[in-house]
Amino acid sequence: MTIGASDAPAGTQLDALYRDHHGWLQGWLRKRLGDRERAADLAQDTFLRLLVTRRMPELSEGRRYLAQIARNLVIDQWRRQRIEQAYLDTLAALPEPETPSLETHAMIIETLLQIDAMLDAMPSKVREAFMLAQFEGLGYAEIAERLQVSVSSVQKYMIRAIAACYQVLYAE
Structure with missing residues (x-):
């Protein structure tokens, strides 16, 4: 249920939910x-997420929600x-002069998290086709054979994967 969908004001709903379930x-x-x-941190983050998304559960669904x-x-935290x-671990294997600055380190972690989220959001066949092309260097015919689909299906998968990459790079 969204905020405003109930007779109770949003702040009152959130306050009651926090008081009853925190x-x-x-x-x-x-x-x-x-x-x-x-x-404690994740409990606070949970209520913050409610506040930001402006979505409140039905009273009977509070704990489950x-x-x-x-x-x-x-x-998300485990993935990160x-x-x-x-x-x-990769950095530890580098010689000292090649270790990136803290700013670069933060940017790389953020980029890796975006890539992970992008890959996770792709349907499995799209993700698999994309990874076979990018990491194993397979051509569309080889990917089609590996996935047991047609080459035209692989082309469609790759278009979807490239569109997802474009979204991450340019839509933000």
């Missing part, structure tokens, strides 16, 4: 994360940690 949500996150501080938002935030760790 403690429960923080405990729920603490059990899953094993870290009191991260649980909050848990879903929190679960998505945890997944995995990407950062892979990047740090």
